[in-house]
Amino acid sequence: MIRHEQLTAAPKVLLHDHLDGGLRPGTVLELAGELGHRLPRTDADELGEWFVESADSGSLERYLETFDHTVAVMQNAEAIRRVASECVQDLAADGVVYAEIRYAPEQHLTAGLTLEQVVDAVREGFEHGMAHAERPIVARQLLTAMRHKARSMEIAELAVAYRDSGVVGFDIAGAEAGYPPTRHLDAFEYLQRENAHFTIHAGEAFGLPSIWQAIQWCGADRLGHGVRIIDDIRYDESAGDDGKVELGRLAAYVRDQRIPLEMCPSSNLQTGAADSIARHPIGLLTKLRFRVTVNTDNRLMSGTSMSRELALLADAFDYTLADVRWFAINAMKSAFLPFDERLAIIDTVIKPWYAEQLG
Numbered sequence: 564m565i566r567h568e569q570l571t572a573a574p575k576v577l578l579h580d581h582l583d584g585g586l587r588p589g590t591v592l593e594l595a596g597e598l599g600h601r602l603p604r605t606d607a608d609e610l611g612e613w614f615v616e617s618a619d620s621g622s623l624e625r626y627l628e629t630f631d632h633t634v635a636v637m638q639n640a641e642a643i644r645r646v647a648s649e650c651v652q653d654l655a656a657d658g659v660v661y662a663e664i665r666y667a668p669e670q671h672l673t674a675g676l677t678l679e680q681v682v683d684a685v686r687e688g689f690e691h692g693m694a695h696a697e698r699p700i701v702a703r704q705l706l707t708a709m710r711h712k713a714r715s716m717e718i719a720e721l722a723v724a725y726r727d728s729g730v731v732g733f734d735i736a737g738a739e740a741g742y743p744p745t746r747h748l749d750a751f752e753y754l755q756r757e758n759a760h761f762t763i764h765a766g767e768a769f770g771l772p773s774i775w776q777a778i779q780w781c782g783a784d785r786l787g788h789g790v791r792i793i794d795d796i797r798y799d800e801s802a803g804d805d806g807k808v809e810l811g812r813l814a815a816y817v818r819d820q821r822i823p824l825e826m827c828p829s830s831n832l833q834t835g836a837a838d839s840i841a842r843h844p845i846g847l848l849t850k851l852r853f854r855v856t857v858n859t860d861n862r863l864m865s866g867t868s869m870s871r872e873l874a875l876l877a878d879a880f881d882y883t884l885a886d887v888r889w890f891a892i893n894a895m896k897s898a899f900l901p902f903d904e905r906l907a908i909i910d911t912v913i914k915p916w917y918a919e920q921l922g
């Protein structure tokens with residue numbers, strides 16, 4: 564059994580966390596007050612509960628509606644800087660040592676900011692957050708394009724332009740059904756020609772065809788969620804550990820190529836992608852040694868944190884600290900940070916801490 568305090572202290576690596584899904588409820592209230600934006604609740608705790616309850620809808624589309632409020636209060640540089648700095652400080656306080664935090668610059672232009680000003684504000688906020696965090700943390704940006712819109716090429720170009728200024732990759736997000744990744748093929752081909760990195764939200768609200776396109780057409784380095792890869796795995800649940808497991812071609816490819824799965828258990832329960840933590844595909848995928856990583860997705864909408872996600876998994880699957888170490892190293896190996904910097908975090912931060920605990 565892992566003590567939950569131990570999970571907070573443990574160095575953790577987070578690859579899938581949305582900036583606009585991780586605001587402090589109190590900050591949403593204050594920023595909304597300054598802007599005159601109307602919110603459904605006026606007390607911070609109640610507002611936090613409202614986000615979790617509203618996101619608990621069983622559908623990705625309805626889950627995404629809650630972002631209207633967070634995006635609305637992130638339209639000026641000062642607000643964006645504050646949110647970005649608090650995000651990094653909150654992650655560091657929870658023991659996250661490396662984080663890739665994503666958001667869609669195109670959603671922050673309604674008050675007149677340019678795409679570049681949005682990315683600069685996030686960069687400044689992250690730098691402030693790293694300098695003021697209670698524990699050391701390295702934070703980098705992923706730029707997301709919204710899959711139902713048509714700005715992915717522009718956002719991909721922005722990610723490349725900022726590759727030496729805190730942006731380590733690109734992503735697409737938003738409603739998955741009806742918006743296949745191949746809609747944005749030109750952006751992905753451009754990124755490949757630029758030797759740039761990208762992940763794609765796939766296999767969350769839509770199944771195997773979405774994952775297949777993301778990998779085999781678009782060339783995704785990682786999969787955002789990817790839970791539906793389970794549909795390509797045949798196993799006899801009733802046989803327990805003795806049951807025979809058969810991987811289909813796509814699942815075998817994902818495992819053989821060590822394609823990282825950015826799994827977000829609590830988020831999946833809310834959007835209906837999984838029906839309980841105990842039955843979440845992460846259990847089997849971990850046992851089968853896929854390149855599984857554990858993530859928060861949206862801390863505000865799921866009322867969660869990196870250590871809470873790990874605690875839920877540890878309770879459901881009897882994970883030990885050695886498993887938590889495996890998740891951290893898997894994630895650090897899969898990060899879009901340059902190899903030497905990844906290795907330095909593994910060798911000087913992650914391994915020494917776990918070695919001391921595990922003996």
Ligand SMILES: O=c1[nH]cnc2c1ncn2[C@H]1C[C@H](O)[C@@H](CO)O1
Nearest residue numbers: 581583630665666667707736737764
């Ligand atoms: O889990 C998700 N799936 C698809 N899209 C998502 C998810 N979480 C957040 N988003 C969307 C809503 C945000 O406004 C956007 C950029 O962070 O990404």
Ligand SMILES: [Zn+2]
Nearest residue numbers: 581764787860
């Ligand atoms: Zn996400």
